Structures are given as C-alpha cells and as structure tokens.
Amino acid sequence: MKLKDTVSKDAFRYGYLLRRIYPYLKPVIFRAILGIIIAIPLGLLDGVTAIALKPYLDNVINGNPHATFKILGTVFHSQHFWATLIPPAIIAFAIIQGGLKYANTYLTDWTGMRISNSLKSELFAKLTSLNPKFYDINSSGLVLQRFLGDPDAASRSIIDNVKTFISAFFGIVGLVAVLLFTAWKLAIIGVTVLGIAMLPVAFIRKKVKSVSNSAMVVGGGMTTNFNETFSGNKIIAAYNLQTQQNQLFNSQIEEQFDLSMSLTKRVGWLSPIMYFVASCGIALVMAYGNHLIISGELTSGSFAAFVTSLLLLYKPVKGLGQTLAGLQGTFVAMGRVFELFDIIPEIKTEPNSIPMRGFEKQIEFKNVNFEYVENVPVLRDFSLTVPKNETIALVGNSGGGKSTVVNLIPRFYDVKSGSIEIDGVDLRKFDLSSLREQISFVFQDNFLFSGTLRDNIMMGRKTATEAELSEVIRMAHLDEFLSTLELGIDTFVGERGTTLSGGQRQRVAIARAMIKNAPIVILDEATSALDNKSEAIVQKALDNLMQNKTVFVIAHRLSTIQNADRIAVVNEGRLVELGTHNELIKIENGKYKHLYEMQFAKSEVTA
Numbered sequence: 001m002k003l004k005d006t007v008s009k010d011a012f013r014y015g016y017l018l019r020r021i022y023p024y025l026k027p028v029i030f031r032a033i034l035g036i037i038i039a040i041p042l043g044l045l046d047g048v049t050a051i052a053l054k055p056y057l058d059n060v061i062n063g064n065p066h067a068t069f070k071i072l073g074t075v076f077h078s079q080h081f082w083a084t085l086i087p088p089a090i091i092a093f094a095i096i097q098g099g100l101k102y103a104n105t106y107l108t109d110w111t112g113m114r115i116s117n118s119l120k121s122e123l124f125a126k127l128t129s130l131n132p133k134f135y136d137i138n139s140s141g142l143v144l145q146r147f148l149g150d151p152d153a154a155s156r157s158i159i160d161n162v163k164t165f166i167s168a169f170f171g172i173v174g175l176v177a178v179l180l181f182t183a184w185k186l187a188i189i190g191v192t193v194l195g196i197a198m199l200p201v202a203f204i205r206k207k208v209k210s211v212s213n214s215a216m217v218v219g220g221g222m223t224t225n226f227n228e229t230f231s232g233n234k235i236i237a238a239y240n241l242q243t244q245q246n247q248l249f250n251s252q253i254e255e256q257f258d259l260s261m262s263l264t265k266r267v268g269w270l271s272p273i274m275y276f277v278a279s280c281g282i283a284l285v286m287a288y289g290n291h292l293i294i295s296g297e298l299t300s301g302s303f304a305a306f307v308t309s310l311l312l313l314y315k316p317v318k319g320l321g322q323t324l325a326g327l328q329g330t331f332v333a334m335g336r337v338f339e340l341f342d343i344i345p346e347i348k349t350e351p352n353s354i355p356m357r358g359f360e361k362q363i364e365f366k367n368v369n370f371e372y373v374e375n376v377p378v379l380r381d382f383s384l385t386v387p388k389n390e391t392i393a394l395v396g397n398s399g400g401g402k403s404t405v406v407n408l409i410p411r412f413y414d415v416k417s418g419s420i421e422i423d424g425v426d427l428r429k430f431d432l433s434s435l436r437e438q439i440s441f442v443f444q445d446n447f448l449f450s451g452t453l454r455d456n457i458m459m460g461r462k463t464a465t466e467a468e469l470s471e472v473i474r475m476a477h478l479d480e481f482l483s484t485l486e487l488g489i490d491t492f493v494g495e496r497g498t499t500l501s502g503g504q505r506q507r508v509a510i511a512r513a514m515i516k517n518a519p520i521v522i523l524d525e526a527t528s529a530l531d532n533k534s535e536a537i538v539q540k541a542l543d544n545l546m547q548n549k550t551v552f553v554i555a556h557r558l559s560t561i562q563n564a565d566r567i568a569v570v571n572e573g574r575l576v577e578l579g580t581h582n583e584l585i586k587i588e589n590g591k592y593k594h595l596y597e598m599q600f601a602k603s604e605v606t607a
Contacts (some may be wrong), residue, residue: 010335019342024118024155028111032159039167040101044174044369045093055082108163112156119151123340131347132412136372141223147342153333161327171316178309181291182302186285190310193281222252281311347411349432356430356438358519359423362387363409363550368418370404370573378404382418388519391432391551393564395595401573402554406522409552410439422552442520442542444525446509448500453482454489456508460516468515475544476511477537478504489565503538510541521551567592 010016025032127147135143179187229236229245236245289306292298363386370379379401386392394402407413408420420427427435440460448456457472458464464472473479473489481504484489493500500508513521523542538596543563553564561567567584569577569591577584577592584592 002213010338011334016333019321020338021115021155021158021334024115025111027118028114029436031107031110035104035111035163036161036166038100038104038107039163042104042167042170044170045097045100055086057589059207061155068514092438100501104163104167109156112159115159116151119155119337123147123151123337126340126343129345130343131345132407133346133372134343141225141513144223146336150333150336150374151329153330153586154337155334157330158334161323161330165327169314171186172313172349175309175313175316179306179313182306182309183289183298185292186289186298186306188251189284189288190281190306190313193277193284196277212469222249222590225249225252282307284312287553288553290587347414347432350428353431354429355423355434356427357434358438359388361423363520364421364424365405365408366419366421368408368414368420369416370401370408371416372404372413378573379408379415382570382573382575384568384575386550388550389468389548390565391546391553391563393555393561394570395555395561395567395592396570396576397572400570402570403524404573405570406524406552409520409522410436410441437516438518439520439522440513440516440545442506442509442513442521442523442545446505448493448508450493450494452487452490453508456493457489457511460512460514464515472511472514475514476507476541478511478541481507506538507541510538510545514545521549523551523553523555525554538588570593 047402120264124147127143176187176191179190225245225248236242285307289298289303293300365384367380367383368379369377370382371377381403382405384392384405394405396402404413408415411426411432414428422430448460454469457469469489473482482488523546546563551564553561555561561581564581566578566580568575569584571591577587577590585588585596587593
C-alpha cells in the first residue's frame with residue numbers, strides 16, 4: 001500500500017468510524033461521558049448573564065423603589081433585593097463555570113491522550129508486522145505522519161470536538177430558552193436567521209477531506225526531507241547540496257501554504273457570511289423589538305436580555321460551525337487510521353503452519369521466479385540445492401539477483417512462482433517467526449540501535465547467559481576493542497552506532513548473529529565496505545560464526561569467496577555456473593573466470 005495514495009474513503013461513514021473507534025474509547029468511557037455531561041451545564045450557564053439582565057433592568061434600573069414582595073412571610077424591597085442578589089450571583093456562576101471548564105478540559109485531554117496512545121501502540125505493532133516491501137514504497141516522513149500524526153488528530157480531537165459541540169449545542173439551547181422566555185415572537189426571527197447562517201457548513205465536508213489528505217502527503221514529504229538531511233548530512237556537505245535541499249524544503253512549504261490558503265478560501269467565508277446573516281437577524285430583531293417596546297408588549301429589561309442572549313448566541317453558533325468543520329477533519333484522520341489497521345501484510349504466517357526447529361538435509365530453490373515490480377523479472381527459473389553445513393558464495397554482476405536470493409530465504413519477500421524448500425517443506429508452510437529464528441544475518445551496513453553494546457548484542461538472544469556473551473565477544477574479536485572503553489560492553493552507542501568504526505559495527509553485528517546460534521547464516525557483503533586491516537579482523541570473526549552452519553555469502557572479496565565450499569554465479573537472475581573455485585576457473589569464457597580476472601586477479605598477485 002502506497003500511503004500517499006490514501007483516499008480516506010470512509011471519511012463520511014460516521015457510524016462505521018464510531019464503531020471502529022469505540023473499542024479504544026471503551027476503557028475510558030466513564031471519563032469521556034463525565035466530560036460530555038459537564039459540557040451540558042457549561043453550555044447552559046452561558047444564558048445566566050443574559051437572563052440576569054431582565055430583573056436587573058426591570059426591578060433595579062427601572063423598578064419602583066417602593067415595591068415589595070414576600071418570601072416565607074418575610075417582606076423584601078424588590079429593588080434592594082435584586083440589586084443585592086444579582087452581582088454576587090453572577091460572580092458565583094462565573095466561579096462554577098470556571099470550575100466546570102477546568103474539569104471538562106482535564107477530562108477531555110486525559111481521555112483524548114489515552115485513546116491516542118492506544119491507537120499509536122497498536123499502529124506501531126502493525127508497523128513492525130509489515131513486510132520490507134511496505135518500507136520500500138513509502139517514505140519515512142509519510143510513515144511518521146500517518147502512524148504518529150493521524151492517531152492524535154483522530155482521537156484527541158474527536159473528544160475535544162464532541163465536548164465543544166455538546167457545550168455549544170446546550171449553550172444554544174440555553175440561550176434560545178432565554179429568547180423564548182423573554183420574547184417568543186422575536187425568538188422566532190432570531191432562531192430562523194441563525195439557522196440559515198448554519199447552512200454553509202454542509203458544503204465544506206469534501207473540501208476538508210481533500211485538503212487534509214493532500215496536506216498529509218506534503219507534511220510527510222517535509223518530514224522525509226528532515227530525516228534525509230539529518231542522516232545524509234555528510235553527503236550534503238561533501239557535494240554542496242545545501243541549496244538543493246533548501247529549495248526542496250521551500251517548495252514543500254509553499255505547497256503546504258497553498259493548501260492551507262485553498263482551505264481558507266473555501267472555508268474562511270463561513271465566518272463573515274454567518275456574521276452578516278446574524279447581523280441581519282439582529283437588525284430585524286431590533287426593528288421589531290422597538291415596535292414591541294413602543295406598543296407596551298415588551299419591557300426594556302426583557303428586550304435587553306433578549307438582545308444580549310442573541311449576541312451571546314452568535315458565538316456558540318459560530319463555534320458550532322467551526323467545530324463541525326473540525327469534526328469532519330477528525331473523521332478524515334480517523335478514516336486514514338483505520339485504513340492503516342486494515343493493511344494486510346502480504347507475507348504472514350499461513351493457517352495450519354508448522355514450527356521450524358532447524359533442518360537436517362538441505363535448502364532447495366526450485367524454479368524460482370521473482371519480481372519487485374510487476375513484469376520486471378529479477379530471478380528467472382532459478383534452481384539451487386544447498387546441503388546442510390555447506391558454505392555457498394553467490395557472485396555475479398551488480399543487480400543480477402544475488403541479494404534477492406538470500407532475501408527470499410527469511411521471506412522478506414515471497415516468490416512469484418516456484419518454491420523454496422527446507423527438507424522438502426515449502427518455506428510458506430512454516431510459522432514465520434520460527435523460520436526467522438533459524439537464520440542469522442550480517443549485512444554490509446548493519447543497523448545498531450540506540451542503547452548499549454550489550455543491548456545490541458543480546459538482541460540476538462535475550463536469554464543468553466553471561467558466559468555465552470563473553471564467549472561470543474571473544475569469538476567476534478571484540479574483547480580487545482571493549483577493553484579500551486571505560487564502561488566496556490555497557491558503553492552507550494549513539495543512533496545507528498555512528499560512534500563506532502565500520503569494522504567495530506560489523507563485529508558487534510557478528511556477535512549478535514553468533515549469540516543467536518541459528519543454523520543458517522546469511523552474509524550480505526559483510527566486508528565490502530572495510531579496509532584491509534578491518535577486513536582481516538572481521539574475517540576471523542566471520543570464520544568463527546560460520547563454523548558448523550549453512551552459510552550463504554554474497555561478497556566481492558577474494559578471501560571470502562575462496563572460503564566457500566561452492567560458488568554460484570548469478571547473472572541477470574539466472575544461475576549460470578556452479579562449482580568450486582578451481583572448477584569454475586577452468587571454464588573457458590566462463591562468467592566466474594571473467595569476474596575473477598576482472599576483480600580478483602590483482603588481489604591474488606598482491607597476496
């Protein structure tokens with residue numbers, strides 16, 4: 001799946017998306033509901049100030065100073081009573097509203113982050129389950145954007161938007177109630193006009209979706225640019241690529257700006273249109289309200305409370321429109337999240353698989369055909385049998401398919417046709433995890449994780465003892481190097497192990513492969529990037545690793561090739577020659593002889 005081709009096809013299937021998000025909401029449902037419940041009085045309290053104006057104007061400003069009323073037999077002066085009660089009551093309501101807002105914000109953030117973390121955790125597990133092909137066709141920036149950014153947008157925003165929606169909705173309900181209580185005739189005009197002001201929200205859904213998807217792709221490209229600039233800083237400096245990188249980043253910024261402005265052009269008119277329509281409504285209300293006041297049907301206090309409610313009503317109505325637009329963006333992100341969950345790895349353990357516990361006889365490639373890109377063959381009718389404990393070297397022209405051969409053994413990729421069998425059993429019938437447990441790898445550029453040297457070696461087998469660890473350190477010729485470090489094997493290595501030399505990284509990788517003690521070893525150009533001195537040390541470590549193992553070696557160095565029991569010459573995806581060094585060198589006009597003369601003769605003379 002190419003992440004940049006995402007369409008978020010389920011962005012408008014709200015019921016489906018809510019059903020999918022519910023399992024992540026369920027563990028925090030109590031706090032989520034509590035936050036939503038708190039949002040109800042929080043919205044209703046918006047009408048308190050407005051309703052307080054009616055008794056204040058009617059009974060305090062314009063009231064009769066001699067008017068009285070009784071409560072439980074006690075006589076109160078109306079003007080003095082309301083003048084004393086209303087100001088502290090407003091302050092009390094403000095304190096209550098402030099406390100509710102704090103509780104509501106805390107609960108919203110807590111539940112949103114919990115849901116987001118659950119989504120991220122499962123998405124990371126999904127990411128680690130995906131095959132190399134997924135990483136081949138997707139940039140690191142886009143992966144980060146989708147697997148880290150979208151869960152936040154999908155979960156934290158939905159709780160916040162729902163809370164805001166509920167608060168705004170009940171704010172509208174409370175204020176409309178005030179309108180109806182103070183002047184129902186005017187309320188009909190005001191509510192009708194504000195309803196009209198909400199209509200444009202329905203037209204922005206698809207634009208939010210398209211811009212959100214495009215912005216995701218651009219944002220992923222920017223993150224990739226950052227990652228490449230960080231990892232490739234020496235190449236950038238060596239080849240003076242600063243201007244090129246800057247231009248690329250600036251073009252991405254401009255594209256992101258254009259997308260944002262595109263959304264603003266199509267969504268930004270909502271606010272002024274709603275403001276204009278609401279202003280028209282207020283003007284109509286005031287015109288008709290003046291008539292009602294003059295005719296004596298409405299008191300000035302009721303009218304003031306009505307106009308205040310109407311003005312206050314504009315804010316939640318406007319907020320409701322913005323919230324609905326934001327909520328649509330949240331559903332778009334949610335749709336993208338569940339698209340990730342729905343990715344089915346092309347390579348997985350098949351039903352009724354069997355565990356692999358070593359092997360006894362041979363590994364056999366039977367008429368294997370493979371292609372990374374459709375209709376572009378990489379291996380063609382490739383057949384090869386490798387007996388147990390044999391070391392076989394794969395040589396041939398660059399791009400001929402050597403690395404592909406070894407990548408098919410652990411099922412990084414699956415064959416298009418033909419089969420690879422271990423002791424007569426197709427690889428695809430083995431449990432995938434148990435298959436990979438039987439294989440150790442040493443690559444040309446071995447990845448070391450941030451952590452200690454001990455951590456990186458013990459990744460091969462977490463249950464290894466200290467004695468076993470000490471033995472592999474000795475056999476990998478790491479002991480001398482470790483003795484120069486203050487913390488020895490507990491020395492922290494930086495990201496990707498860049499604080500170590502190439503030879504040191506290779507020996508750590510060899511130690512990791514050794515401690516795994518798998519019966520199959522794959523060496524993919526493990527010494528090609530080293531100088532002669534480093535190669536000599538690493539080769540000794542490799543010799544120890546290869547003892548009593550079935551070994552596949554891809555290498556250009558003569559020393560590694562000559563250690564092999566047999567050499568397989570792979571050219572343009574086909575096995576063209578197979579034999580020992582002495583057998584192949586005798587073939588007139590042979591491919592291996594040509595490679596030997598071109599690449600190895602000089603090394604032999606030097607030796």
